[in-house]
Amino acid sequence: MSELRYDGRVAVVTGAGHGLGRQHALELAARGAKVVVNDLGGDRSGVGASAGPAQEVVDEIKKNGGEAVANPDNVATPEGAQAIVQTALDEFGKLDIVVNNAGILRDKSFKNMSVEEFDSVIAVHLRGSFLVSSAAWPHLRENAYGRIVNTSSPAGLFGNFGQANYATAKMGLVGFTKTLAHEGAKYNIKANAIAPVAWTRMTEDLLPADFADKLGVDQVTPLVAFLVHESNEDSGEVYTVGGGRIAKIFVAEGPGYGQKETLSVEAVRDNWAAINAAEPLAVFKNPMEQMGPLIQQLTS
Numbered sequence: 001m002s003e004l005r006y007d008g009r010v011a012v013v014t015g016a017g018h019g020l021g022r023q024h025a026l027e028l029a030a031r032g033a034k035v036v037v038n039d040l041g042g043d044r045s046g047v048g049a050s051a052g053p054a055q056e057v058v059d060e061i062k063k064n065g066g067e068a069v070a071n072p073d074n075v076a077t078p079e080g081a082q083a084i085v086q087t088a089l090d091e092f093g094k095l096d097i098v099v100n101n102a103g104i105l106r107d108k109s110f111k112n113m114s115v116e117e118f119d120s121v122i123a124v125h126l127r128g129s130f131l132v133s134s135a136a137w138p139h140l141r142e143n144a145y146g147r148i149v150n151t152s153s154p155a156g157l158f159g160n161f162g163q164a165n166y167a168t169a170k171m172g173l174v175g176f177t178k179t180l181a182h183e184g185a186k187y188n189i190k191a192n193a194i195a196p197v198a199w200t201r202m203t204e205d206l207l208p209a210d211f212a213d214k215l216g217v218d219q220v221t222p223l224v225a226f227l228v229h230e231s232n233e234d235s236g237e238v239y240t241v242g243g244g245r246i247a248k249i250f251v252a253e254g255p256g257y258g259q260k261e262t263l264s265v266e267a268v269r270d271n272w273a274a275i276n277a278a279e280p281l282a283v284f285k286n287p288m289e290q291m292g293p294l295i296q297q298l299t300s
């Protein structure tokens, strides 16, 4: 079985000072990539800053014989995002891979969630992924090569108590990823998203303790590494991953209900079962395709 290598590739991994990002950076570097290890170095809620965590990961990569450079900038500001990408260009001359992973938590029930708690979480996860990808985009286009992975979450895909801010950001990343996949297609830029489960400082008091040793970050990184490899041709997809299991998440549409006459509220009521039917499910690649069943009804 041939080994997947990343020799000659330059990767940015955001939030790589701890947890999942650290593991992504270590793995890519061990397989030949030159890595910008970005981390702001604050606590779990994003308070504080320190260049220490990013530098420690870089030291570890170098000790293992790999190439890496630390960057302590904030993904949530345009200047920070530009500086992260510029670090790759200055140190390694190009950029091929972006793993948007940086994240914080500010959980609160919706009733009690402040504007600041909403905005700050959106700023790191959603705006940060936008800003870093946006700074990288012209370079990826110019080289007609790019691999982007955005880090979504089951909490975003399915909703979760106390996480209106986080879930909004994480589902936003799905739309973002799918749009980058469309816009990147002709430049050989592939964008995918993961919804991981892993035992990190972010989840250590949220996940069942019995599973701690089974939910290692090393059970997530292989998917990320595969998605950013040049042999990956898939784009615009979302995968859940953790504990040794990977599955594709689909945004799917049921068979639905349609009628020729103008719809009434009673028709909605009377056909509620058909409207809610879950079989057969259809998965569409773009909004035009999604309009297919409607166009068929309008023209039949």
Ligand code: NAI
Pocket (backbone or CB within 6 Å): 014, 015, 016, 017, 018, 019, 020, 021, 038, 039, 040, 041, 042, 043, 044, 046, 053, 073, 074, 075, 076, 101, 102, 103, 104, 124, 125, 128, 151, 152, 153, 154, 195, 196, 197, 198, 199, 200, 201, 202, 203
């Ligand atoms: P973590 O807290 O260990 O790592 C997140 C890293 O992001 C930290 O090192 C932090 O310093 C860095 N960071 C935070 N704000 C930053 C900013 N503005 N700029 C640069 N770096 C910043 O947490 P974990 O679990 O490794 O999370 C990584 C990603 O995976 C996050 O996006 C998280 O939401 C996501 N995720 C994790 C899950 C899990 O089960 N661990 C579940 C679903 C999603």
